[in-house]
Amino acid sequence: MVVYDLICKKNHRFEGWFPSFEGYQQQAEKGQISCPTCGTTKVEKMPHACAVLTKREPNREQPPAQKASRPPLTDAEAKEMLLRLHHYVRENFDDVGPRFAEEARAIFSGRSEERSIYGTATQEEREELDEEGVPHTTLPKPNLDS
Numbered sequence: 001m002v003v004y005d006l007i008c009k010k011n012h013r014f015e016g017w018f019p020s021f022e023g024y025q026q027q028a029e030k031g032q033i034s035c036p037t038c039g040t041t042k043v044e045k046m047p048h049a050c051a052v053l054t055k056r057e058p059n060r061e062q063p064p065a066q067k068a069s070r071p072p073l074t075d076a077e078a079k080e081m082l083l084r085l086h087h088y089v090r091e092n093f094d095d096v097g098p099r100f101a102e103e104a105r106a107i108f109s110g111r112s113e114e115r116s117i118y119g120t121a122t123q124e125e126r127e128e129l130d131e132e133g134v135p136h137t138t139l140p141k142p143n144l145d146s
């Protein structure tokens, strides 16, 4: 199972769940994916992963032992958890869209108010942020095949 951020020609964003990337491609080619807001089938996959910068809080890191002792999630639980996570981020974080890398840098260097943001970043931008030591997270997408 994979989830993609999709965007229609009127810029409505939504998530689509597919059995696999091939499944997405087949449905897209047949025009079977429609926007839940306006119903158009002119829909594209957003090119970038959703990236998140959280406010720095002390002791946020969980000890590895705690992770290991957690029972494995079922597919349904994992999906539910990620949906909640995405929902939480959208409700509580500041959406900076494609300016994510720029804004993350500004916050990290103190040029911008420290806050939790989310947006999109290319692979290259995320690698640059890593090199500069700017903390950020890529929101996990459920890929239950792996």
Ligand SMILES: [Zn+2]
Pocket: 008, 009, 010, 011, 012, 035, 036, 037, 038, 039, 040
């Ligand atoms: Zn739409």
